[in-house]
């Protein structure tokens with residue numbers, strides 16, 4: 398690693414009277430991977446957007462190789478060798494892998510886009526990442542991790558010296574995240590600098606050479622490599638006196654004795670090949686699986702978002718029609734999607750975004766009772782540590798805070814089954830602990846909770862039982878007590894990953910079964 402080539406000092410940005418980042422300094426060396434860590438709403442994304450030219454600072458300066466630079470738009474930053482890879486996927490679905498890599502930067506010959514040179518450019522960028530992808534493949538055919546690699550390749554195809562990655566692994570399983578981390582380390586070895594924003598401390602510990610801590614709109618820490626560990630990272634997000642609160646232990650054995658609330662029998666559709674399981678009142682059941690395992694599809698079909706081609710889903714013995722979200726809500730199925738852009742009402746304030754799930758409760762005989770609504774929403778937002786005025790437009794909240802609002806929405810309603818899809822993606826460690834605590838409390842009131850998450854520690858902290866899906870089939874049901882990440886991982890890839898002893902799988906489902914003829918699972922997911 399050589400001396401600093403990028404320096405920012407005194408960067409300040411505010412939205413109206415709200416200061417998002419103030420007096421921020423940042424110094425980067427060639428080939429450095431700098432983690433960026435801090436609580437939700439701290440100002441991390443704002444700082445990244447200033448460096449990437451998506452926002453312009455009120456004051457402060459940036460220098461590249463000692464010379465002052467000022468970016469008025471992202472194109473200025475790109476021309477200076479800085480590219481931002483945002484958290485949300487920005488790929489053109491109708492274009493190939495190669496076309497997506499060169500999108501907006503197509504090499505031209507005599508003014509015309511050169512298909513040959515575009516392809517070469519894309520292949521070179523993908524090669525540098527070690528991504529073995531067919532440049533002609535449709536980008537829609539790729540797994541989430543490969544799509545993410547295409548987005549990183551796009552930055553490399555622009556000869557970026559600094560690549561800013563915003564939560565690049567937020568919705569990826571650990572092995573898949575590993576592909577991103579390996580690529581980042583390999584590219585950093587060639588002299589490219591990375592700013593790596595993440596709430597996943599495992600990633601930061603593995604990949605970062607140094608960490609910038611952001612808190613309350615200020616840069617509050619600059620940790621060298623030998624100071625990067627779980628305790629220092631947690632303390633950047635949560636004050637030291639809250640450390641124990643931030644990482645709560647899983648209760649020894651959750652009291653799971655209720656009757657079946659959610660029954661899924663022989664579910665088919667998409668990759669699913671006859672998946673059956675039960676979730677009892679008071680139980681928290683997790684589903685783990687790699688991309689393409691079918692975990693996402695189970696969630697979408699049970700929630701009534703996607704239609705199923707076969708099988709039965711019932712809640713409290715009431716069969717839900719296929720692909721009917723309204724009927725599912727009426728039957729008491731709450732759903733918090735992993736992709737918050739599917740859940741927020743962007744043109745509405747925080748209050749409406751939270752109260753919408755339960756509007757009839759805030760009025761009597763059709764007359765609204767705004768005070769009751771406000772009181773309830775204040776209680777719910779406090780429970781997920783979402784601070785600030787309820788009248789703020791939700792789109793002005795940081796990503797993690799939007800996620801908290803969506804979660805609070807479903808706490809307002811008395812539901813039978815709560816479906817959580819990556820419930821704490823982009824949420825800081827402190828609020829994550831609060832959300833886990835709320836989930837446990839909701840389960841204790843008798844709800845059946847189903848959690849699909851790529852975050853293995855979350856499954857282990859939260860769940861009484863973890864079902865593992867592989868290529869559309871249920872391959873294991875692992876009891877929560879004593880469960881380890883390596884045991885879940887091993888079941889996900891159908892092979893032991895290390896020497897850690899595996900709990901014996903309780904259930905091994907056949908890869909397929911004729912419609913309507915599959916045996917039912919008992920309460921613990923065992924087949925009878």
Ligand SMILES: Nc1ncnc2c1ncn2[C@@H]1O[C@H](COP(=O)(O)OP(=O)(O)OP(=O)(O)O)[C@@H](O)[C@H]1O
Pocket residue numbers: 412415416417435436437438439440441442443444792793794795796797798823
């Ligand atoms: N366009 C905007 N209008 C008004 N306020 C904004 C806007 N963008 C960000 N903010 C506010 O600036 C503050 C910093 O937000 P920012 O997105 O930078 O936080 P963050 O650290 O990236 O959070 P997260 O980890 O949740 O993504 C927050 O209070 C947010 O509500």
